[in-house]
Amino acid sequence: MAVISENIEIAKGIFKMCLSGAPLGEAGQFLMLKQPDSLDPFLARPLSYCNIDKNSGTVTLVYQTIGKGTKAFSKLKQGSLMQAVGPCGRGFPLVSGNAVLIGGGIGTAPLLLLAHALRESQPERHIKVHLGFREEAYLIKEFGQYADEVSVDIGGIITDAADFSQAAAYYACGPEPMLKAAALKAEKAGAELYISLEKNMACGVGACFGCTCKTKGGNKRICKDGPVFNALEVHDVL
Amino acid sequence: MSYEPLVTEFLGVTLKNPVLAASGTVGFGREYETLASLSKLGGICSKGLTLNGSLGNDGPRIYETPAGLLNSIGLENPGVGRFIKEELPFMRSLGCAVIANLGGHSEIEYIKGASLLNDAEIDILELNISCPNILDGGMAFGIDPKSAADITKKVKAKSRHPLLVKLTPNAPDLIAVAAACEEAGADGLSLVNTFLGMAIDTKLRKPVFNNVYAGLSGPAIFPIALRMVHEVCKAVSIPVAGIGGIAAKEDALSFLMAGASVVQIGSMTFAAPDTMAKLVDELYDYCKLNALENIRQIVGIL
Incomplete structure (x- = not known):
């Protein structure tokens, strides 16, 4: 059982939760999280790793309160127990060379650990991050720790800003229309694009x-x- | 002499304990082998199979409800042949009983599937005439006593395995269906499959599921499932597997007291993967605490 060490609102309706004792994983993988013994909400919620501090074993998750499950998460206090199953799924491959990351809304969260892992695996590579938000930006400072360039757009179409002709690999996470637009642009440019669904x-x-x-x-x-x-x-x- | 209070005879098969994983909730065992300690269980039921396999339903397949979920998977499966070749050896290696769940869209498909499974080392064949999520066949066979008896008789005639018929709670007269299946030669009955339910996306003003209706499972259905198991156990003399919303020891004990010889756990494994293994330990402790020689002593006491 993992323990919540922090659970705070970092932007409107966006929360950051830190867990100790949760299974560690790779960028793009996720945990199935649930309050133990709760029958309602009934199912665990999949949340991607947003960052991992390997030294302390702390997992950071960033989530948006959309439905019943995430709203219940947002009310949990420091010290509460959390059932954490994982690491689940297959994450982002760390392709050698320069990388461009494109995140929309809460889809930016898993890209932070990706930027972290890309930087660690190849310190000299160039990492460019495009982040798009509807109203309010978050995690910008955190991305700055790992990325060479961070461009932020509020209310626009983030894929318009991305140039698909320069990097070795592209990574995107966000709403489906955004992923579709990115996929079409990448295909046209013959670029290697990985998306998280x-x-x-x-x-x-x-x-x-x-x-x-x-x-x-x-x-x-x-x-x-x-x-x-x-x-x-x-x-x-x- | 060793104390083995949970060993259960079911349809001529000796089970380590009366706790089984319900069809559709553990796939073919691989994903939950460690998470749910499957080798500790009495048995596991395979994902619902169809003769030639299926890609399942389009559109959303899962929708959470209060203390439960609606599903519309639509029997996505690799087909009986690939199951035997690719999945069964692994299931066998788990060291618990293997129950193959067989669905179908037509009589001929059921019969061919059952014949093919004669070549396979399974312990029990669970005939799924209760899947609400395929448009033709499936539950249609289990709604009406005559068609349920008909398919039971034909499959029983072809199959060399003990036959467990899985019933739908959506039958207008479930007791009549149960009695008809017993009469037709079923060796046991498992119930209940999911209840037909519905969800609407009020923003889009349309049903959540492409098939409009979907199957409800989880703790929300437990009291209704318990009542149905109780009714059926009163009406038939073949063994019954109780299924429907088991979340804790008390629920499993209730099914046993209501007359079920074994229980199947389904949705709760999604919520807490260690549910079944924990239940095995708790039932063992219950027997010890209550000085029961065997758990069967509480079966059908109500």
């Missing part, structure tokens, strides 16, 4: 077939075979 999940471990998506290689389970996919595999069905 989400869907309602029951088990989170690949057993229930509740979150499958159609890909060129047949049905894939977002929770087990993803959530990160090469955009070329899935973009035609997004």
Whole structure:
């Protein structure tokens, strides 16, 4: 059982939760989180790692209060227990060379650990981050720790800002229309793009077939075979 | 002599304990092997199989409800042949009983599937005539006593395995369906499958699921499932597997007292993967505490 060491609102409706004792994982992977013994909300919620401090073993998650589950999370106090199953799924591949990260809204959260991992695995690479928000920006300072350039857009279309002709690999996480736009631009430019998908999940471990998506290689389970996919595999069905 | 209070005879198969994983909730075992300590269980039911496999339903498949969930998976599965080749050896290696759950869209599909499973080392065949999420077949066979009896009789005639028929709570006269299946040669009954439910996306003003209706499971259905199991156990003399919303020891004990010989746990595994393994330990402690030689001593006492 993990313990909540911090759970604070960092922007309107956006919370940062820190856990100690949770399983550690890679960028793009996620935890299935649930308040122990609660039957309502019933299911665990998948939240991607936003950052991990390997020294202290602290996991940071950033989430938006959208439904019943995340609203209940936001009310939990420091010291509360949290059931954390994971690490779940397959994360982002760390492609060698310069990287461009594109995040929309709460989809920016998993990209922070990705920027961290990319920087650690290849300190000299150039990392550019495009972050788009509807109203209020968050995590900007944190991205600055790892990225060479961070551009922020509020209310616009973030994919318009990204140039798909310069980097070795592109990574995107955010709303489906954003991912679709990024996938189309990447395909046109012949760029390598990895996207992180989400869907309602029951088990989170690949057993229930509740979150499958159609890909060129047949049905894939977002929770087990993803959530990160090469955009070329899935973009035609997004 | 060793104290083995949980060992249960079910349909001629000796189970380590009466705790089984319900079909559709642990896939074919791989993903939950460690998380849910599957080898500790009495048995596991495979994901619902169809003869030639299926890609399942389009659109949303999962929707959480108060103390439960609606699902519309639509029997996504690799087909009976690939199950036997690719999944069964692993399931067998878990060291618990293996129950193959077989669905179908037509009589011929059920019969061919059951025949193919004669070549496989499974312990029990669970005939799924209760899936609410496929448009033709599935639950249609389990709604009406005559069609339920018909398919039960035909599959029983073809299959060399003990036959457990899984019933739907959506049948207008569940007791009549249960009695008809017993009469037709079922060796046991498992109930209940999911209740037909619905969810509406009020923002979009349309149903959440492409099939409009979906199957409700989880603790929310427990009291209704318990009543149905109790009614059916009063009406038939073949063994019953009690299913429906078990979340804790008291729920499992209730099913046993109501007449079920074994229980199947489903949705709760999603919420807390260690539920089934914990239940095995708790039932053991219950027997010890109550000086029961075997858990069967409480089966059907009500």
